[in-house]
Amino acid sequence: MSGWWPYLEERTRREVDANVLCDRRISAVKAVLEALRPLGVGLFEAEQVVHGRYEALGDRVRRRPPDALDVSSLAARAEALPGRVAAIEAVWDGDTVHDWFVVLIAVLDGPSGEGHLATVYHRAGAAAPGTVAAGAGRALAQHLGVPFHFASPDVPDDEAPRWRTLPSGS
Secondary structure (H helix, E strand, O other): OOOOHHHOOHHHHHHHHHHHHOOOHHHHHHHHHHHHHHHOOOHHHHHHHHHHHHHHHHHHOOOOOOOOOOHHHHHHHHHOOOOOEEEEEEEEEEEOOOEEEEEEEEEEOOOOEEEEEEEEOOOOOOOOHHHHHHHHHHHHHHHHOOOEEOOOOOOOOOOOOOHHHOOOOO
8 A cells, every 4th residue: 555545534434445445546536636636746756656545445436337347338328418419439549447448439520529439448358448349339330331440459558649630531
């Protein structure tokens, strides 16, 4: 566990543990960061404190199930978005907790923008997130009759070209 935990007030410790027990990692990190920032603690150290609480609380954490990636679930999420889906896109993202993961996005025509459909994390014993996301994204795009774009399915790259930046995109 991080050596910063003892520096937190009891009220903040309870808040962090409540967030961890409900698998609200970002809220827990934010609470630690706000409380310890005056001591010079940065994001990395705050994440380490929260990671330690996840380990300490173990099986008591009510982990959220992974996003459903079947076509009907993804299509329902896409249909709930405020606009027409122009394309399905998969993009890499990452953080210090999950390492690299892939986000499936519906690119919208009107209103212009995008909507989050699912996040695909690495799971022990499963195919790589890029492979899983590509399969789900391709299936959804085919179902919706729109293009699918994944600029870097085999290698994590959070700066790969996006669909709207391609000459044929938009």
